[in-house]
Structure formats: structure tokens, C-alpha cells
Amino acid sequence: MTNILLTGSSRGIGAAIAQVLSASDGVRLIGHGTASGIPADFADPAGPRQLWDKALAELGTIDVVINNAGVFEDNPIDRPDDEWVADWERTMRINLTASAELCRFAVRHWQERGAKGEKAGGRIVNVASRAAYRGDSPSHWHYAASKAGMVAMTKSIARGYAAQGILAFAVCPGFTMTGMAEEYLASRGGDKLLADIPLGRVADPGEVANAVVYLATSAPPSMTGAVIDVNGASYVR
Secondary structure (H helix, E strand, C coil): CEEEEECCCCCHHHHHHHHHHHCCCCEEEEEECCCCCECCCCCCCCHHHHHHHHHHHHHCCCCEEEECCCCCCCCCCCCCHHHHHHHHHHHHHHHHHHHHHHHHHHHHHHHHHHHCCCCCCEEEEEECCCHHHHCCCCCCHHHHHHHHHHHHHHHHHHHHHHHHCEEEEEEEECCECCHHHHHHHHHCCHHHHHCCCCCCCCECHHHHHHHHHHHHHCCCHHHCCCEEEECCCCCCC
16 A cells, blocks of 8 residues: 655645546545645745655654645735735745645655655655746746745655655646636737747646656656656757
């Protein structure tokens, strides 16, 4: 049995991941969110620890962590200084720092488990964004920076702990048809943005979910450190 902790499971990509995992054999899933799973506010520095402790108490052990929770909020540079900095720090705390804390808890959990002669290793999948490589709008410096940090963190974990059987992967979606993406497309001229996607459409949440679940459950260990793009060729590396 594989025990999986998934953040941001109540809607969008997270809900699609939860649906795929719930239909998979040999998986026990703990979700996080206001509508499903364990509630935890990642804007609160205590939130990640509370989520981890509750999930671990319920599952007994955790084999996979999927960091999907995040926010995508405007932060124009002409705002008052204190407001701009506050929203920068809010996005970093929710998108990057909370994910980093859960990665740290997981790595230490797996190290402790290995030291006891129990099941070795585990997997981390971080849901980042195309913005990590391509950047984002002038109102979303903070979002792009948080996702670039997530990718760098993923690669560092992969390189640092592969010998202990601890694997780390990232998925970088482009626009995905969640409520958040629909509002963004509508507010910025959907046709113009769609013209920048050679595939001619944004991704379906299920497409991103399938990539995440593959990495979380069956990708070969030699793929550790890999970043998978799901963006309709709107940004290729």
C-alpha cells in the first residue's frame, strides 16, 4: 500500500489528481483543502506542520508527497510598498515555503524510517508552472519566482538524496482549465493568449493529473530530478 499526501486537493488540478489516485489500486490518499481532506492554512506558518502531523497520525507513514497547493494573485508594482511586499511574502509562503517545509518533513521521515530498517525512500512531486522558466505577467513577479524556486528545490532534493532512495520530480503546467485559469484568460483576452499555444487550447486538469500520478507512482527512479512540461508547446526547453 502506498500512502500519499496531496495538498490543494479540493479543486482544479488537485481535485483531478485526487480523482485519479482514488481510482488507483494500492493507494491510500490523504487530501488537504477546505472542501476535502485535512484543513490547513498555508498562509499561517504553523499550517504545514499541522497538516503533516495530522496526515502522519492518520496514515502511520507517508510514502509520497504531492505539493500542489498554491495561489495566483495580482500584485502590480504601483501598489503601496507595504502592500506589495506583503503580497509577495504571502505568495512565497503559500507556494514555496509551505512546500519546502513539507518536503523537509518528508525527507526526514524517510531518513528516520530507513535508519530503523523500515521501508527505504519515498517520492516528492512538486506542481510548479511554466512561469518558472518563461516568467509571467508584470503583475505576477512573485508567482513566477515562487515556481522557479520550487523547481530549483526539486532538483536539489533529487541530487541530494537519490542515494537514499528519495526521489523528486516537478511538473510545470501552462494554462490549465481550472476556475483560476478561466478568470485569467477572460481578463486578458482569451483568443490572444490561446494564439500563443501551438496546440490551440489550454490543458485539461486531467492531463496534468496523469503526469503527476505517473511521477508519484510509477516513473523509473532514474527519472529523479526530471521536470515535465504540460503546456501545449507554448514554451519548450
